[in-house]
Amino acid sequence: MKTNLSFDFTVDKTTKTVFVTREFAADISLVWDAFTKQEILDQWWAPKPWSSKTKYMDFKVGGRRFYAMVSPEGQERWSLQEYTSISPKTNFKMSNAFADKDENPQLPGSDWDLNFSEQNGTTTVSVTIYNESRERMEKMIEMGFKEGFTMTLASLEELLAKLSQR
Amino acid sequence: MRRDVFQAIADPTRRAIITLIALQAMTPNAIADNFHTTRQAVSKHLRILIECELVKQEQQGREIYYSLEIEKLKEIDQWVGQFRKIWETRFNQLDKVLSAIKKEKK
Numbered sequence: 227m228k229t230n231l232s233f234d235f236t237v238d239k240t241t242k243t244v245f246v247t248r249e250f251a252a253d254i255s256l257v258w259d260a261f262t263k264q265e266i267l268d269q270w271w272a273p274k275p276w277s278s279k280t281k282y283m284d285f286k287v288g289g290r291r292f293y294a295m296v297s298p299e300g301q302e303r304w305s306l307q308e309y310t311s312i313s314p315k316t317n318f319k320m321s322n323a324f325a326d327k328d329e330n331p332q333l334p335g336s337d338w339d340l341n342f343s344e345q346n347g348t349t350t351v352s353v354t355i356y357n358e359s360r361e362r363m364e365k366m367i368e369m370g371f372k373e374g375f376t377m378t379l380a381s382l383e384e385l386l387a388k389l390s391q392r
Numbered sequence: 393m394r395r396d397v398f399q400a401i402a403d404p405t406r407r408a409i410i411t412l413i414a415l416q417a418m419t420p421n422a423i424a425d426n427f428h429t430t431r432q433a434v435s436k437h438l439r440i441l442i443e444c445e446l447v448k449q450e451q452q453g454r455e456i457y458y459s460l461e462i463e464k465l466k467e468i469d470q471w472v473g474q475f476r477k478i479w480e481t482r483f484n485q486l487d488k489v490l491s492a493i494k495k496e497k498k
Contacts, residue, residue: 273481
């Protein structure tokens with residue numbers, strides 16, 4: 227599906243922060259539900275071919291969502307999220323950490339701040355992730371990957387294409 | 393210390409070496425000629441690249457040639473895009489879910 231809805235993804239290496247902003251062609255109530263109700267969340271949260279399986283989700287301040295990303299082979303990667311602040315249809319915040327299957331989080335995790343706003347039937351969601359816990363991601367940010375290597379990589383891609391033609 | 397491809401590319405000189413030998417296999421001297429640092433420094437970077445299995449060495453006559461392990465490099469390439477891709481895919485899926493719900497409601 228091709229859309230002209232804006233998508234923005236940036237990484238700030240000094241603050242180890244990831245920003246993701248995206249527009250959706252739906253009103254704010256619907257988009258809010260999609261982020262805060264497990265039966266909708268599980269339909270889109272995991273990038274295919276992975277699937278999202280929420281064991282429980284208690285969307286209230288201090289409540290938690292315990293869920294797994296399930297690989298096509300059935301491998302489960304559990305995460306534990308805890309809601310730290312909720313302003314209905316405007317904002318919610320949560321902490322996020324990988325966990326084992328017994329709900330023991332692997333700390334430190336990351337802190338998420340999600341903002342919702344609507345204009346003319348289009349809803350914008352801005353996600354800010356502080357201290358992205360994914361070990362790799364953090365490494366990448368420290369390396370200045372997004373900034374420093376994108377160019378090299380683009381030229382490298384050309385090279386690889388050439389090389390593979392040989 | 394654990395070595396992997398991400399460590400290999402963490403350093404700007406190593407990234408430059410990678411780009412350089414992606415074109416053709418080169419001797420350490422020829423590689424060092426492209427940098428304003430000492431040969432020792434370049435050797436050290438090459439050693440790390442070998443330990444990370446991103447570069448392989450081959451003896452040709454008296455000379456040792458360094459060349460790139462293309463497959464290994466693709467690993468990085470895949471990872472770089474992965475994080476962004478996760479979000480792209482996730483949100484494209486959400487588009488579909490939203491439009492399905494909207495249709496149901498009508």
